[in-house]
Amino acid sequence: MFSDATISRMPLYLRELQQLHRAGQTRVQSGVLAKRLGLNDSQVRRDLSGFGSLGQRGVGYDVKGLIQTIQNTLGSDRSWNVILVGVGNLGRALSGYRGFEQQGFRLVGVFDSDPGKIGTKLGLLTIRPLEEIDDLVQSEDVELAIVSVPANAAVSVAHRLEMAGITGILNFAPVTVSKPQSSTTVVNVDLAVELQRLAFAVMKSKE
Amino acid sequence: MFSDATISRMPLYLRELQQLHRAGQTRVQSGVLAKRLGLNDSQVRRDLSGFGSLGQRGVGYDVKGLIQTIQNTLGSDRSWNVILVGVGNLGRALSGYRGFEQQGFRLVGVFDSDPGKIGTKLGLLTIRPLEEIDDLVQSEDVELAIVSVPANAAVSVAHRLEMAGITGILNFAPVTVSKPQSSTTVVNVDLAVELQRLAFAVMKSKE
DNA sequence: TAGATTGTTAATCGATTAACAATC
DNA sequence: TAGATTGTTAATCGATTAACAATC
Incomplete structure (x- = not known):
């Protein structure tokens, strides 16, 4: 499902998303995440596509929903x-x-x-x-x-x-x-x- | 000359070589370094081949010489x-x-x-x-x-x-x-x- | 010489990126 | 509808590995 390279970037996505969430952002685009992390926007979309279709074309991703999905899938919803x-x-x-x-x-x-x-x-x-x-x-x-x-x-x-x-x-x-x-x-x-x-x-x- | 992946492994080679040197080892083989670092022996030889022919076929690499070459090439001979x-x-x-x-x-x-x-x-x-x-x-x-x-x-x-x-x-x-x-x-x-x-x-x- | 191990090539594997149709 | 951005494919790129001739 997720490659090792993708898995190792997940904590970074999570960190940025949580920062955006704290800053009151509700939506984010692949290009924005890419820029903050020094990545390519295609790469971000590809990494996130493993969770299914979470984004909305023309709009972007829901910050809160994405945080929850990553946490649920990768076990950081629990302690x-x-x-x-x-x-x-x-x-x-x-x-x-x-x-x-x-x-x-x-x-x-x-x-x-x-x-x-x-x-x-x-x-x-x-x-x-x-x-x-x-x-x-x-x-x-x-x-x-x-x-x-x-x-x-x-x-x-x-x-x-x-x-x-x-x-x-x-x-x-x-x-x-x-x-x-x-x-x-x-x-x-x-x-x-x-x-x-x-x-x-x-x-x-x-x- | 050296790929990014190779460069990022160099400090690990250097660390292991210095440990071997301290332990009194004068020679080391690619397979030994590979095992200590969880790598493949081909990869070790390929990484080190960038420095030229430093090993001796049938014998291995000179620990001290290899340390000095890596340090010289990559600037850790100076402070x-x-x-x-x-x-x-x-x-x-x-x-x-x-x-x-x-x-x-x-x-x-x-x-x-x-x-x-x-x-x-x-x-x-x-x-x-x-x-x-x-x-x-x-x-x-x-x-x-x-x-x-x-x-x-x-x-x-x-x-x-x-x-x-x-x-x-x-x-x-x-x-x-x-x-x-x-x-x-x-x-x-x-x-x-x-x-x-x-x-x-x-x-x-x-x- | 026989055995061991390098240096290097070619094959494989995996990850990144460009591109674009789908669609909000 | 027009503009924006996703999801996904295909192409590219780079890194790893197997294999083996060279040679100590």
């Missing part, structure tokens, strides 16, 4: 329980990141291996040892985990999460966590890699 | 001066992120619009008002900026950075900053979008 593993600088910032809860992600547990951190508070939550991951995943029906541990710990943490029944991992550790045989989905975000991508793209554009 | 604009939770975490300096990125200035923050310290640097961006970009030859301001400020900040002569922006604000007509390169990283991509991919895999 997801999330845990955070690794409470360093980045982990702390991620735990307080407003954008997550705004999209229906509920942080229900935070974990670290450092005995000095265990038992202390992070926001409203108490930092717990990794050994308690299984229990919480069971009791709270946790599906997603954010991993911000050091590189050398990431693979074993990912394995533990998988064993605990986590179905999705957002990995910020500077290693590619990919388990080809497993059913756990992983999205890797390496901040240093992103900055280097920028630098490389700048170099290339200067040629 | 880049970087500024940070927006000192919230995320900005603070980014300013202390070890991965940046390890790859030759030097944070030379931090800026915020909040008078309450201006003049206070962030690590070794003093937070300054946005008005001083131009001066610092000139005096320190700054090429890259990390933007972690609220969504509504991001576009005007990006514009200011562009005017100041910044050539690359790593944008963490939840808006797509793209200036089609400008020569400034932008890489957008929206953390909420990444988490949602994960959730959508999980939904899709469950179908």
